Amino acid sequence: MNGLLPLLAALTLGVGTPADVGPTTMISQQHKGTKVKAKAKAPAVNVQLMVVHASEGEAYVDPQLERLEKHLQFLRYDNYRVLDVHRSPVVKGKTTTFAIEGGRKVSIDLLEKNKEEVRLRVQMFKDGKKLVDTTVRVKRGSTFVVAGPKHKGGILLLPITANY
């Protein structure tokens, strides 16, 4: 029903379009014949979540992990392959969930954002149960790695980067 109301309003008043009325807060001002509509912006960041399979065997590092390679040397695995790369905006107030291998899910919430850094809540689930619930403060463009879930004789590495 709500979707039709703007249509009827447009029909009756002859002004505005459905696109003008969104779910976000609207402030309307009438000043000297000038109509100003301002909508509050919801902060958002771009998040990249890579899914990497680390296993023992032939030494290989996916080229996409070039910058990460030197930091992987303390792990006991030789073979690192990128299985998937998820990229999505994460908007404050809206949970973004990524499905990853092994029936797991990683959900990310944007809690705070300023010019230098963001606060993200990262949760990992497996079969409906929460494994980890952490809040991290990430400097703009920085990467952290959630790692360890077992997968096909090895483990998964999930490098997560937040940028904006």
Place this chain on the structure above:
Amino acid sequence: MSTDTMDLLDVLLMRVLDGEATPDERAKLLKLADAEPRLAEMKELRSRLREALSDRASEAPEVVAEVLAALVIDDGWAETADLLRSELEVGSVDMVEQVMDSLEVGCEPAVRISALHDGELDPAERVELAQTLGRSAITDMTDWADIGRHLREALHAEVKAVDLMDTWGLVAVRVGMTNPEEVPGWEPIADELREALREAATLTAQDEVALTAAVMNSLPREESIEDEPTEVSAPLDEQPAWIRWASKPWMIPIILIALVAIYQNRDLKEEQPEVQETVAAVEEPSLVEAFVIAAQNQVLVEDLALGDEVTVAVFQAEDGAPLFLMIDEGDEEEATL
């Protein structure tokens, strides 16, 4: 006095001590003793010696005891002891009095207890003494400890505080050393020490991970883990309102009119530039492109809660490296690290 004379005196004295000296030899010993310049002023000693040699001529005399007694009588030490006593009187604390008072207890048991307290007795003596000790020994030992404390306090009060830290630096300059800290020949040893310390002080990556995990796992969990919220979705057979409305036949003309009105309204808006609108509902980030992992990464874990049997090791290989949250899901398979 010649060496020969001295040797003869010694020989005769030894024969007297052994009881083998003849009367002639005793007389000769007394004669030599009287002629000995160093003994000439020690009249008491010579008197005791003469008495020992004459009174029990047929027996081995107690010469040693007599001589020692003579030495104690006038050995010149008394004056020194008095001077020492006066020097040791520190302020209001008369150490000598306290020490001597304690020594008066003094007799053998107290001395032995003191020796026991100072660790000067061998095991056999300790066992023997322990069998003779009563409960008063504890009091005695406490008294000795108090005396030691008084002595230390009195001495500390008298000792002049001198800072010698800079002394070597001044001396080194005077003796021509350019670097007071330099010890010739020490560098190879310092290298070895430096290397050994570096090896001992640096954790391996595995040790670092294990240490971090142990620390993190020892931290209390602030909140319990709730299960993933169940997603509630709308029933599949429920259609959006606009579809249900639009599917009614009488709505078709209304929709057409509305579309025309929208079209006209668009034109109207183009003719009214004074209407300013800000319509960005969401601060959309720019196009999501592939990210390159930065050379310097800065991530701080503010909060961490774990599910049952789950452990997490948080570590960073080096400054600027991405932070790792290493999860062990806790099943029966081998550890992931």
